[in-house]
Structures are given as structure tokens and as C-alpha cells.
Amino acid sequence: xxxxxxxxxxxxxxxxxxxxxxxxxxxxxxxxxxxxxxxxxxxxxxxxxxxxxxxxxxxxxxxxxxxxxxxxxxxxxxxxxxxxxxxxxxxxxxxxxxxxxxxxxxxxxxxxxxxxxxxxxxxxxxxxxxxxxxxxxxxxxxxxxx
Ligand SMILES: Cc1cc2nc3c(=O)[nH]c(=O)nc-3n(C[C@H](O)[C@H](O)[C@H](O)COP(=O)(O)O)c2cc1C
Numbered sequence: 001x002x003x004x005x006x007x008x009x010x011x012x013x014x015x016x017x018x019x020x021x022x023x024x025x026x027x028x029x030x031x032x033x034x035x036x037x038x039x040x041x042x043x044x045x046x047x048x049x050x051x052x053x054x055x056x057x058x059x060x061x062x063x064x065x066x067x068x069x070x071x072x073x074x075x076x077x078x079x080x081x082x083x084x085x086x087x088x089x090x091x092x093x094x095x096x097x098x099x100x101x102x103x104x105x106x107x108x109x110x111x112x113x114x115x116x117x118x119x120x121x122x123x124x125x126x127x128x129x130x131x132x133x134x135x136x137x138x139x140x141x142x143x144x145x146x
Contacts, residue, residue, distance in 0.1 A: 001030045001142055002046045004038065006053035006065030006101065011127075012090055016052045019135045026139050036064040040075050046083055048142045049114075050135075051105050054090040059097025061104070069104065078113040084145050085109050086118035086138045088131060093124050117141050 001023055005016040016032045023030035028048075035053075043049070056062050061069050072080075087109070089102020099122040106120045118141050121134040 001028050001048040001050065002038075002043075003030055003032045003050045004035050004052070004068075005032070006035045006051070006062045006069075006105075008054060008056050008062045008064075012052040012054050012062075015088065015090070015127075015131050015135070016050070018132070019050055019052070019139065022135050022139050023142070026143055028139065028142060034064055035068045038068060040068075040071050040079065043072070043080060043083060048117075048145050049083055049085040049109075050138055050142075051085065051087045051102070051109075052090070053087065053102045053105055055095070055097065055099055055101040059095070059100035061101045065101065069101075069108070072108050072112060075112055077111065080109060081113035083109070083114040084117040084142070085114050086116070086134075086141070087120045088134055088138075089120060089122045090127060090131075091122065091124065098122065117145065
């Protein structure tokens with residue numbers, strides 16, 4: 001399983017690392033990557049993907065997520081067929097565009113042919129318990145993928 005994070009101040013990265021531990025507890029091999037360190041070609045070879053991504057500025061992608069997001073946006077429809085994914089969005093309800101980046105990831109992955117295996121969770125600033133619950137449930141779902 002691949003676990004990607006888009007972050008500015010590290011919250012999503014820590015959740016991604018936690019998810020890798022949970023995956024290993026469930027016997028799933030997991031690799032955690034900065035979104036900056038992957039590309040669409042790698043994603044086409046992945047069957048299981050968890051995305052942890054925060055929102056910055058005025059509903060914008062974090063800096064380390066923008067290039068990958070653009071690359072995915074520009075790839076052909078159907079490119080990501082075979083990829084099963086789930087998105088956890090980090091944000092703050094004080095902002096108008098709450099969790100916008102995570103919502104964008106959830107939508108673009110589906111638009112490019114990937115299968116939303118687990119529903120997205122949008123988390124506010126007190127996200128720890130919700131994120132831990134979502135991660136556990138998502139890893140269990142990922143176990144059902146061949
Ligand atoms: C300058 C700034 C802009 C932000 N803009 C948004 C936003 O537009 N929408 C949102 O839901 N959250 C926004 N947030 C909240 C962050 O997404 C939230 O703090 C998140 O936990 C950060 O996670 P990270 O450390 O992985 O980047 C913003 C936070 C800051 C400091």
C-alpha cells in the first residue's frame with residue numbers, strides 16, 4: 001500500500017506515518033511518501049492508496065502537493081483504473097473552503113478512473129480521534145483488496 005501526504009506543517013505527515021504502523025499491524029506492507037516524491041507513473045502501478053492532505057491559503061493545495069495534483073489533473077481519464085483509494089482531508093472549519101484540497105483529491109482520483117474504496121473524512125483542528133478511527137477502518141477495507 002502507498003500512503004501519500006500533502007502537508008505544510010507536518011500534521012498530515014504524522015497521520016500518514018501512523019497509518020503505515022496500523023497497516024503493518026494488519027499485515028499490509030506500506031510505504032509513506034511525500035507527494036513531491038511520486039508521480040502518475042508510480043500511481044498507475046499501485047492497487048491501494050491512502051491520501052492524507054491538508055488545505056492551505058484560501059482553499060489551496062499544500063506546496064508539496066501541487067505538482068502531483070496538476071499531473072493527475074492532466075492525465076487521461078481511466079489512467080488510474082485499478083487503484084483503490086481513500087482520502088483523509090485535514091482543515092479548519094474557520095475557513096470558507098473547508099478541507100478543499102482533500103475534496104479535490106477525492107474527486108480527481110475518481111475522475112481518473114480510481115475506485116473510492118472508503119469515504120473521505122473531513123477533519124477539523126481536533127482531528128486525532130477521528131483520524132485514528134478512519135485510518136483503522138480504511139486499513140481494514142484495504143485488506144479486502146487483492
Ligand atoms: C495560513 C493557513 C491557511 C489555511 N487555509 C485553510 C483553508 O483554506 N481551508 C481549511 O479547511 N483549512 C485551512 N487551514 C488549516 C490547515 O489545513 C490545518 O491547520 C491542518 O491541520 C494543517 O495540516 P498540515 O500540517 O498537514 O499542513 C489553514 C491553515 C493556515 C495556517
